[in-house]
Amino acid sequence: MNQIADNIFLLTSVVQQLNTVVIIDKDYLVVIDPGFFPGEIAEIRKFLQPWETPSRTRLLALTHSHFDHIAGVPYFPEYAVLTSDAWDRGNERHAIRRLEQFDTEFYVDRPWEPGHLTPLTPQYAVRHGQSLGPFLFLQTPGHTHDSLSIVYEHVIGVGDYLSSLEFPFINASLKDYRNSLALIAGTVRQHSLTTLLSQHGPPAYGTEIPTRAALARNYIEQMCEIVETAHHSGWSWEKTLSQAPDVLFQNRPIPLGLIPAHERNLQTIWAEYAQEHTLSTRHPESGGSPGD
Ligand SMILES: [Zn+2]
Numbered sequence: 001m002n003q004i005a006d007n008i009f010l011l012t013s014v015v016q017q018l019n020t021v022v023i024i025d026k027d028y029l030v031v032i033d034p035g036f037f038p039g040e041i042a043e044i045r046k047f048l049q050p051w052e053t054p055s056r057t058r059l060l061a062l063t064h065s066h067f068d069h070i071a072g073v074p075y076f077p078e079y080a081v082l083t084s085d086a087w088d089r090g091n092e093r094h095a096i097r098r099l100e101q102f103d104t105e106f107y108v109d110r111p112w113e114p115g116h117l118t119p120l121t122p123q124y125a126v127r128h129g130q131s132l133g134p135f136l137f138l139q140t141p142g143h144t145h146d147s148l149s150i151v152y153e154h155v156i157g158v159g160d161y162l163s164s165l166e167f168p169f170i171n172a173s174l175k176d177y178r179n180s181l182a183l184i185a186g187t188v189r190q191h192s193l194t195t196l197l198s199q200h201g202p203p204a205y206g207t208e209i210p211t212r213a214a215l216a217r218n219y220i221e222q223m224c225e226i227v228e229t230a231h232h233s234g235w236s237w238e239k240t241l242s243q244a245p246d247v248l249f250q251n252r253p254i255p256l257g258l259i260p261a262h263e264r265n266l267q268t269i270w271a272e273y274a275q276e277h278t279l280s281t282r283h284p285e286s287g288g289s290p291g292d
Contacts, residue, residue, distance in 0.1 A: 001047050004203055005155055005195055009047070013040050017165060017201045018068050020044055021157055028133050029056040031079065032150065032157055033063055033199055034072030038109065041075045057133075059124070063159030063199055064144040067095040067102065073120050074112060082124035082132075084139050084148040091144055092119055140184060142177025143169055149184060155195040158184055162212040163198040166258065167219045167249040170265050174272050178220065185213050215250055222247045223266060227273045240270060 001009040001022065009022040013036045021032035022044070029051050035041040052058065060079040062069055065088050073081065100115040102108065110117075124132065126148070128139040136151040143160045150157040160169060161184060170177045188196065188209055196204040196212070204212050226247070230240040244266050247254065254262045 001044075004197070006153070008152075008155060008197075010197070010203070011035065011040060011044055011047075013037060016068060019197065019199050019201075020072070021197055021199075022048065023152055024051050025056075025134055025152075027056060028059060028135070030059045030061055030135070030152075031076065032061045032197075033069045034060055034076055036068055036071050038075075041072050044072075045075065061150060062120075062148070063150075063157065064147040065092040065095050066144065066160070067098040069159075069199065070095055070120065071099050074110075074117065080123035081120050082126060083120075083122040084137070084146045085125035085127050086139060086141065086146045087122060087125060088144060088146040089119065091146065138183060138187065140180035142173055142175075142180045143171055145172045145176075147172075147180065149180075149187075151187065151191060151193070154191075154193050155197060156184065156187060156191075156193050157197040157199070159199050161198065162196060162204065162209070162216060163200040164204070164212065165201040167254070167262065168216050168265070169261055170220075170268050174220070174224075174269050181213060181216060185210065219247065219249045223269050224273075226266065227269050230270070231273060231277065237270070241266065 001011050004010050007024045009024070011020045011022075012018070013020070015036055018036055019033065020035045023030040023032070029048065031044070031048070035044050058079040059082050060073060060076050061082045062073070070092065096115070096117050096119070099117060103110060104114050126132070126137040128137070130137050134152060138149040138151065140147045140149045140158065140161065147159050147161075149159060149161075161180065168177060187193065193209075194206060196209045198204070226240060226243045229235070230243075241263060244263055245253065247262070
């Protein structure tokens with residue numbers, strides 16, 4: 001476990017550099033996204049043991065319902081699960097399938113039969129702006145509908161936003177995603193936050209926080225430009241998709257392994273643009289669906 005601030009520790013998984021964050025507060029012991037591989041989870045549980053005193057409320061906070069973020073939940077049965085009250089059951093079902101697919105492909109041994117992970121039961125379903133002890137919860141949808149950010153002292157945990165490893169993954173909605181980026185940036189300024197924890201890769205400190213936000217916005221702007229040009233010029237989806245390799249993130253081309261996620265983003269932005277413009281301006285030549 002790496003200590004990254006007073007009372008805050010990080011364990012980074014070998015897969016996707018997925019972080020588990022542990023916050024050891026006076027009255028609370030909080031685990032944010034409880035790890036992925038059984039060996040790593042065992043290490044986290046061992047680390048937690050001395051701090052699991054009767055006076056501390058034990059919480060398992062989930063930043064969102066993707067499979068890598070929920071895989072560790074059953075290993076912490078005595079922790080109360082905390083999620084956004086917008087928890088997306090459909091996405092969770094999909095995540096359970098995705099986990100089954102991963103575990104059965106790579107022979108990951110779990111203490112349950114493949115596919116028999118039960119949907120979780122949140123004891124705390126938090127609203128936007130709700131506080132609990134020293135924690136403030138913000139709903140930050142866009143990556144998923146149920147994405148949750150957590151503020152503690154001078155630190156904000158933002159789930160899968162603003163990672164140094166990946167461009168924005170816009171799985172739910174571009175509009176929400178942009179609003180959430182603005183909300184996170186505003187919260188950092190307003191509360192003079194110094195540390196930002198993304199759930200994949202290293203934290204951002206100080207001035208690196210606005211730099212990451214600018215890189216995320218720059219990626220989104222490039223994608224929107226393609227989609228706007230496509231709709232105004234009446235491009236087919238295939239022609240639009242052929243522009244995807246021109247988009248850079250951190251001034252570099254998209255890495256091979258992330259191209260499917262990049263193309264999904266373009267599809268999401270394409271569909272959202274078409275929907276908005278059909279409703280408001282009835283753009284006749286912007287037809288066509290973005291493929292399968
Ligand atoms: Zn995610």
